[in-house]
Amino acid sequence: MNSINDCYTLNNGTSLPCFGFGTYNEKDGDNLEIIRTAIRTGYRFFDTASIYETERVLGQAIKESGIPREEFFIESKLWIDEMGYENAKRAFEATLDRLQMDYLDLYLIHWPRQTGDENENWKELDLETWRALEDLHAEGKIRSLGCSNFLPHHLDNLLSGCKIKPVVDQLELHPGYSQEAAVSYLLAHDIRPMAWSPLGRGRENALAGNAFLAKLAKKYQKSIPQINLRFLLQKGIIPIPKASTEAHMKSNMDIFDFSISEEDMWIMTCMPQTTWLGEHPDFYIPTRKSNPEQ
Template sequence: MTKLTDTFTLSNGHKIPKIGFGTWQIPANEAKQAVADALDLGYRHIDTALVYGNEKEVGQAINESGIQREDLFVTSKLPAQTKTYEGALADFETTLHNLNLDYLDLYLIHAPWPWDNIGSNHDKGNREAWRAMETIYNSGRAKAIGVSNFNVHDLDNVFATAKIKPMVDQIQYYIGFTEPKITTFAKQNDILVEAYSPLATGGLLHNPEVQAVTDHYHASVAQLAIQFCIQNDVLPLPKATHRAHTENNAQLDFEISAEDMKVLNQMPDAAPSKTHNATQG
């Protein structure tokens, strides 16, 4: 049984709740209520980003929750187009201001390339952005630092000049799309993999093969997909805007058998029609 208070331990010893509440694609006018509901239901790990345009609302929900700051884990991300040292420091200040927080638990470089030029090479810029991440980490205003959407090359590029290795790589990850090259490399380097879109943006929910495995556990497909990530030592970040879905996603009172995990890990892409990050896999 997985609980919202269960944690992984990052390479620097910082504890991170095993399930996060993602806010990607949640519009600003819905984000405050969605996060407030998640916190009320027991989630303690909230994930946002400057580019999502909802940091202020996420921050309002956090600050109005009445939950002690030290009992929360808050992640945000440096915009993907920011590839300079000074620019990264400035964007971090904007994020803290938006959230109205004194520190983040985790700060990530959102992608190795700007979103309007996916796959372009920004090795030098990523090393500069990482230098800023190290400065932020050393200031104590981010308890952990990492990256998102980085493949093996991108990680190796940062390693070349890093004084501190990334502690997290947040990637697209779900049943049938587990990015084994990146995941294996990350784990070999003591980097926790986080799964955004663990339900393939809903694409898994009507997959008959996944449903067949799910039926063994009297669970929902969403619950199975989330538990699948956790049993692979990957941290899922499900999102929902309806309180009932948010609650359902957290009810993980079962364990997937080793036999079924083998089936799920060998399954072909369970949502092939969904958009995939072409630089990964």
Template structure:
């Protein structure tokens, strides 16, 4: 079992979050999600990332309960659906998430995106503030241990900071070699907001990149392991996803360091 799965980063409010999470995006509710999460937990993952929009909270929650691992030893994330941009609907959706999981609380709850997925780039500043205020209430009540955002740009986060009480603790963004989102990363570091890296393997699209393949051979690791380690070197929390147990295990075996020289090569790589 990889020791890094039991290493943590402390959020600005003192809550500790495991350095690697298991992502469940695009994993179907039912047997697939249940078995994938079961395999992740069995192999040492204690950080599980889900979302109401993934439609798999019930299976994720069941796998966690059946694992017999104490609830307070597993860090569970979910997300408010991207189209919900008002206070009352945000509260209703969060209650639905708790009910789906069968939990009394979640460890991290995020606004899934600053705009509905059906209208990417549209402006919903007031709606995001309303949703955030509902999340602040649940946070203060102890139903959520940490609150944050996902897919938010610096200006989207600034809107929350300017109009709300609590600064987001996390911003979960698409982040991989060739897509560093440096402006967002710098902004988040400045405001003590932890960045989580979803799709650290770019949904598999960068694993055959010749430079990534060449550097991974140097470290005697797989291209996927190199990509996950890269996210860790950039002070982000990677959320690799797989439905195959052997890859779930491999994705956690990243206890190596990338040299500064190789890191520079990877930082300058254009994979898109």
């Protein structure tokens, strides 16, 4: 991979850029202008979701850019209260309407379980929702299907009853939370891992001040965020970082002119757990009110 627009070939033969741009709602920023800037900077793969409330401005920014729709790779996700066969179809059509598009490149189930242990029929609900996505795919409205926050046992259930295999799975992935078991499962099943929150997140982001990462930044003459993104890239994981300024957007892209050594990669992989956001698909019950990043 030599640039953000170099692509992986997915298990269905389609191409997916190796680096994306996250559009989770910037509460203190102008989302429309941020996305306009990202497009001008060169980003073409954009990740959104119904719960982010950025689909409308993403569609507007793309339309205003004058760049043909087919030059973009657009991905969105349906939320947990949009699961079920009919619900999923309605949610998808609402997403298309907000984006002002007639198809999506990739559509994901956002979370595998609705209400944690209280929802014992999650396996049936996942398969029912997936059938809706498969039907939309058959209609030519979705080019690829995927998952977000699905762990191996969630994917085992899906793979046991699906006609179309997921092409990607989004997980919280970064140094200090590399989820090696889940990533190994994905790679073994030819499902491309994708990283949300690849730079860590929160006011007390321990990655930003980590002494070892600071040492690597000095060694490779890069910033800590660039080290974190390069780490993921070398592991075959697609990062989808957010950025609110052009300087940060360009800095995040500047990770293709160096390599992290094998020894340093192992040390980063085996770092103690750091900056885990605390959202787990089996033990955390997200709601629209909580409005999590993923």
